[in-house]
Amino acid sequence: MKNRALRPNATTILLYLLPALLLYSYIVTFPILGALRLSFFRWMGGARMEFDGLGNYATLLKDGIFWQSFLNNVTITLVCLVGQIGIAVVFALMLGSRLIRSKGFFRTTAFFPATLSAVVVGFVWTFIFDYRFGMMNTVLRLFGLDWLTKAWLDDPSTIVLFVSVPIVWQYIGFYMVIILSAVSSIDPGVLESAEIDGATSVQKAFRVTLPMIMDTLAVAVMLCISGNMKIFDSIYVMTNGGPGNSSMVVAMYVYKTSFIDSDYGYGGTVSIGILLLSLALILLSRRLIGGRRERGR
Template sequence: MLNAIKPSKKTVILYLLVPVVLFIFTVFVPLVTALVYSFFEWKGGPKKTFIGIANYKQLFQDGVFWQAFGHNIYLVIACIIGQIGIAFVLVLMINSKLVKCKGVHRTFGFFPSTISAVCIGLIWNMIYHNKYGILNWFLKAIGRPDLCQVWLNNSKLVMLLVTIPLIWQYIGYYMVILQSAIASIGTDVLESAEIDGANGVQKALYITLPLIKNTVLVCITLCIAGNMKAFDNIFVMTKGGPGTSSMVMAMYGYQISFNQSNMGYGSCISVGIFVLSLLVIGGSQALIKYITREKEA
């Protein structure tokens, strides 16, 4: 058997060079460019006019942007509960002794995560369709045609309706992450809890959840980051309507930048999304750590 050869530092740096360069040009450079353009009045052509922090003053006073930010927070809260919460419950059910063909359940659970967000939006658009949608068909089938409506035109329900596909799509994604974390828990720990008389709910809340809290924190961070930049599904389903009742920050930035050709203010919105996302992620992590510390004390 050949002895493993430890690569030199130069070899490691060489292998890391390509992904680091790609990261710089795909993430860091666009971010810096957006920051620079946010200080200009720019319509997309060669002419740019420096206006200082005027775009940021406008952003703080922009009611549509802050309404969109509220919608993103709604998505974050709903998806943390829906995606991670449901995924945790499903993983516990799959790991139970009563469920057979566990691999099949995991595969079908993860399958929606592999579908394009545009396809998901189109599928759920058909479900909500007022004439041909399965939702209105079901209501007619059970004798409640009075409840049928043009669902995505209801400004009071539209945020809930666009959130449901997001939750459904990514439950399987978090199932895989949580499954790998729960699999690392020794069976002797759970068996000891059973001997002591703990039921399934008690084992989940007081043993499993505390032991995978770091993984749950990672899941929450990923969930917040994903939903703070939500765009695809909602764009396909409502384009932010009716009015601005389902507008999210990324879509608002898209409309300002490309529909109104205001690249300077659109860049300012992008910077705002980045800063607010960092604040929400940092605030959520601090809150979770504080709650955990209080319980341990």
């Protein structure tokens, strides 16, 4: 509080924040409060709206499709944590090394999928996975591996992995750019002194670079979790949640409950459910990663 004289008073701060706050409330806070209100009602969209207390929440706890969808979200998130951030770290370290030429080209190429609409990405991968004309099966046949060809998007036991592939592919570049910027902000002196001490590239990566970008990684993990908890579009295009409900994710379940079954009350309950669960997951990730960092210091 050294600069107290320069600090504007609370009213002024509030006024400065007001436009942004209004906008944020209009598009975020109010809809969430609206969903919270809806979640206590039985409402099919019309004039009849009955208060049902916690009835919808009791249904939610026993709703097998909701929990299966949530499990799918968690699986996709885990695949993406490894696939997106893992590969992004490797790419970022590779691009950081002196051995790679035309870094600009690789950086742009890797980032390109992140600029595409998820619907486009979904369609592209639907074509790749297509049983009859898809690239996947065509390539396998080309190498005489016919026995490996299959209807990729038809097997409920593996479908979640296959719908994760496009999501991983699309966002590697996004995380790579974030991590690259963290890597490039490391003082070169630190790495040089490690080299003078005789550290190999692998040692430099694990002992110097990674610990120094831990803060950024924590943010990336949080982005990854929150992003994958609301995943919808590419899966909607690829499988529409099928076969059956095997690739259903919570956002799609909210959408189907609200807009196909016209059960807006329960739709609200499901959205509040996923809001709380994602918050819990994000807090958990902060504890896990944040905790380790503090112990390390």
